[in-house]
Amino acid sequence: MHPLFVLVMAASVLTGYFVELFTLFLIVIVHEAGHVLVARYFGWHIREVKLLPFGGVAEVEDAGSLPAGEDALVAIAGPLQNVWMGLAAWGFGQLGLWEPEWSAYVVQANMMIGLFNLLPIYPLDGGKLLQAGLSYSLNFFSVMRWTARISLVLSSLMISVSLLGLLRPGGGIQMNLLVIGTFLFMTNWTYNRSIPYLFIRFLMHRDQVVIRKMAQGVLASPIVVDGRQSAVYAVRLLWRERYHLFYVMERGSSIARVAPEQRVVDRYLLERNPNRPVIELLQ
Structure with missing residues (x-):
């Protein structure tokens, strides 16, 4: 578990939202299981899966040497889990098996996690789809550079949006968005600085x-x-x-x-x- 997820868990327990947290945890687990199952189907060797509040990151041994098409399918497999889970929750609510409020919460949680992960920001699923798409039109060193640049711009925009409330009388900071935006910005700042070393790993698997x-x-x-x-x-x-x-x-x-x-x-x-x-x- 990433420390950010641990912080969210602690905050949820302290504020009395343990059931909602546990549900979010299960949704993230199933989301990541989608990635892992498809990756294993393609024979990928997965080093670890880091769990985050909005999804997870599966780290593989030979990233960059794997086919871009497989990379795209593995990336989209996570949000697809949120689709069927959201539909199942909606169905349970319609059949009266779940309370309407609880059904709506699970549907909303799946929509939030699935759609957020499709943002074209690395290492979100949308960022990996962006990288796979760029691989068909640019050399790989440029692919990594452009992935980092686009991700830095969009995560900076996310941080800016989280602070817009300060411009309104009585407004405040959207803390969740600020924390996630800052995390993604720092992740891509590190990724951008590490590109020369990641490129060497790419060459070693050519x-x-x-x-x-x-x-x-x-x-x-x-x-x-x-x-x-x-x-x-x-x-x-x-x-x-x-x-x-x-x-x-x-x-x-x-x-x-x-x-x-x-x-x-x-x-x-x-x-x-x-x-x-x-x-x-x-x-």
Whole structure:
């Protein structure tokens, strides 16, 4: 459990909302179970699941090397659990099995958790859907950068909305929104700073992508680079959903080297100077 969830639990117990908290806890558990079951179906190795008041975060070993389509299906599996739970709660209320007020509470809780998680802010489910979608139009380093930027902007907007009440006479701060917005902002601030290290992890799992794409009979996509450009510039051109052949050009537009991406990646990972020209890296 994330410390934020523990704080919410403590506050709920102190204010006498234990039953509502326990219901929220069960909804979050089922929400995360949706992610885990679909991830296990695809054969993912899950390190841990962190429970948060608005959902959870499943951490996997080889994020970035997994197919974007699978990533999207795993992400949407959580909110889909909120759909059937909300419909079931509504049905129980209509049949008289639950009190109308309790049925309405469970429906509202599922709607809140499901819709909130679809916001395009990392690491919410919507943020992972955003990242999976960007993987089809940008190289992976840019995907991570844009995911962090969009998430920082939207979480900043969330914080601003939580403070709007201060502009009205007698208004106040929406504390829940402020806490969650601040948590998401700090998470993405850390994520943005960690992108160079996360990218190294992405490179270390590229062999899995190459094997998968070759088994599917997918043709290699060309990456054309000037031999004088740095090695770090070259590897940052890799796409998540493709594997590549590097065409290293000399002056006069002649091809000096043609190398599969794994050779470039392996040389780069062993290189002490990431700014070394790519043509020297392949000698």
